[in-house]
Amino acid sequence: xxxxxxxxxxxxxxxxxxxxxxxxxxxxxATTIYVQALKTQLKSEPxxxxxxxxxxxxxxxxxxxxRQGDWIQxxxxxxxxxxxxxxxxxxxxxxxxxxAPVGALELSQKLQNDEGLATxxxxxxxxxxxxxxxxxxxxxxxxxREGREKYEFDEEAVRKLDNLELDEKDVIxxxxxxxxxx
Amino acid sequence: xxxxxxxxxxxxxVMSCATTGKDTRGKQDLEKLANITREEREVGxxxxxxxxxxxxxxxxxxxxLRYLNLLGNSLALQSNRPEINYRFGILKSLDSNAFxxxxxxxxxxxxxxxxxxxxxxxxxxxxxxxxxxTERHMYKAIMPQRDVSVGESVTRMLSRGGSELGFxxxxxVNAGLDMLLEKGLGHDKEIEADQLxxxxxxxxxxxxxxxxxxxxxxxxxxxxxxxxxxxxxTFPDRLKLVRAFMDSNGLPKGSSVQDPEMIVxxxxxxxxxxxxxxxx
Numbered sequence: 001x002x003x004x005x006x007x008x009x010x011x012x013x014x015x016x017x018x019x020x021x022x023x024x025x026x027x028x029x030a031t032t033i034y035v036q037a038l039k040t041q042l043k044s045e046p047x048x049x050x051x052x053x054x055x056x057x058x059x060x061x062x063x064x065x066x067r068q069g070d071w072i073q074x075x076x077x078x079x080x081x082x083x084x085x086x087x088x089x090x091x092x093x094x095x096x097x098x099x100a101p102v103g104a105l106e107l108s109q110k111l112q113n114d115e116g117l118a119t120x121x122x123x124x125x126x127x128x129x130x131x132x133x134x135x136x137x138x139x140x141x142x143x144x145r146e147g148r149e150k151y152e153f154d155e156e157a158v159r160k161l162d163n164l165e166l167d168e169k170d171v172i173x174x175x176x177x178x179x180x181x182x
Numbered sequence: 183x184x185x186x187x188x189x190x191x192x193x194x195x196v197m198s199c200a201t202t203g204k205d206t207r208g209k210q211d212l213e214k215l216a217n218i219t220r221e222e223r224e225v226g227x228x229x230x231x232x233x234x235x236x237x238x239x240x241x242x243x244x245x246x247l248r249y250l251n252l253l254g255n256s257l258a259l260q261s262n263r264p265e266i267n268y269r270f271g272i273l274k275s276l277d278s279n280a281f282x283x284x285x286x287x288x289x290x291x292x293x294x295x296x297x298x299x300x301x302x303x304x305x306x307x308x309x310x311x312x313x314x315x316t317e318r319h320m321y322k323a324i325m326p327q328r329d330v331s332v333g334e335s336v337t338r339m340l341s342r343g344g345s346e347l348g349f350x351x352x353x354x355v356n357a358g359l360d361m362l363l364e365k366g367l368g369h370d371k372e373i374e375a376d377q378l379x380x381x382x383x384x385x386x387x388x389x390x391x392x393x394x395x396x397x398x399x400x401x402x403x404x405x406x407x408x409x410x411x412x413x414x415x416t417f418p419d420r421l422k423l424v425r426a427f428m429d430s431n432g433l434p435k436g437s438s439v440q441d442p443e444m445i446v447x448x449x450x451x452x453x454x455x456x457x458x459x460x461x462x
Binding site for chain 1: 208211212215216219227228230231232233234235236238239241247248251252253255256259260261262263264265266267268269270271287313316356359377378381382384385386387388430431432433434441442444445
């Protein structure tokens with residue numbers, strides 16, 4: 001049996017196989033994209049005002065078939081069809097990204113954990129507001145003030161903006177009132 | 183025999199990498215996203231403070247500020263960067279202009295806000311600025327170009343990357359402000375923001391023709407658009423390219439339709455103090 005491995009070409013071929021496998025896996029990954037828009041439509045043609053094929057939601061996985069300008073032809077198995085049914089259509093590149101969607105709150109919590117801020121301000125889970133202190137930006141003002149000043153710096157104004165409380169449910173309610181998302 | 187054992191070990195390693203690869207990649211993606219977002223936010227925070235310091239921040243009307251942030255964030259919900267924590271502010275400048283910094287701080291001037299007649303028009307302006315953020319137009323231009331070697335990448339990966347702001351933040355921030363106020367982001371970036379902004383506005387359920395109409399009106403108000411014209415393509419060029427883009431997307435032509443009654447009402451209520459100020 002071991003004679004099989006003695007042939008040099010066979011040994012090289014066997015050693016190379018894993019690389020081919022990994023290359024194939026990676027190539028497949030690069031053609032997968034994720035819907036980032038909260039809700040959007042898969043269109044029948046690469047233009048906005050074309051017949052919608054199906055509604056897509058944030059997080060749905062799409063397989064790229066072709067790219068054309070600002071539009072990407074994809075295949076998908078959307079939740080809105082009850083699953084199990086694969087459809088094809090076009091989606092604008094401004095609604096998708098290469099990685100699974102991560103919300104601002106989720107990411108800011110990750111940043112807080114990274115920075116080990118045990119005393120991070122407790123916020124309601126649906127709140128968009130993340131204060132400057134919890135993001136570790138307090139030092140920014142000092143760093144920016146260093147050196148000769150060309151522009152004035154008003155940290156209080158930007159902190160006031162940061163501290164504005166916005167509930168995600170209020171934003172969604174605002175978005176859905178009186179209009180239809182496309 | 184030794185070779186067979188080596189190959190068996192090698193294969194086991196490869197297979198375990200392949201099976202856990204997706205999770206590892208997911209974590210690396212999140213790590214990378216967190217680092218970039220943190221850098222953008224730090225630069226944006228400083229730029230926002232300097233814009234507010236230069237022009238003055240108009241933040242006394244809390245109802246208006248809340249309305250602006252609800253509208254801006256509702257549009258951003260449709261964008262491809264949900265990880266950004268967007269904030270929308272107003273600058274005390276009578277020139278018509280709007281600015282976006284990396285990391286999601288967006289400002290509109292009091293002058294432009296006063297000349298806007300509907301929520302659809304305002305949605306068009308905010309969408310244009312959101313695209314500057316999502317496409318990282320400024321961030322890509324002002325961040326120092328770093329040639330990253332393989333060794334460096336591995337070191338960063340192992341160190342689970344803290345902020346990579348290993349440069350003079352003040353210099354980068356001033357370069358960004360020079361770009362916003364003097365040099366411009368580049369005509370191609372402005373056209374891209376106009377065009378993708380139209381799709382974002384439409385996706386939010388607004389009539390994108392309102393944005394076109396606002397640009398037409400602004401093109402006739404040269405007294406208040408000087409600073410904007412210095413940093414943007416000419417209005418005739420923008421209008422021509424916006425029209426062509428709307429055509430290529432099969433979007434309707436002609437005059438915009440009025441927003442639904444409820445939206446007209448909330449726009450008027452939120453901007454009531456501006457109407458009073460304009461009359462004075």
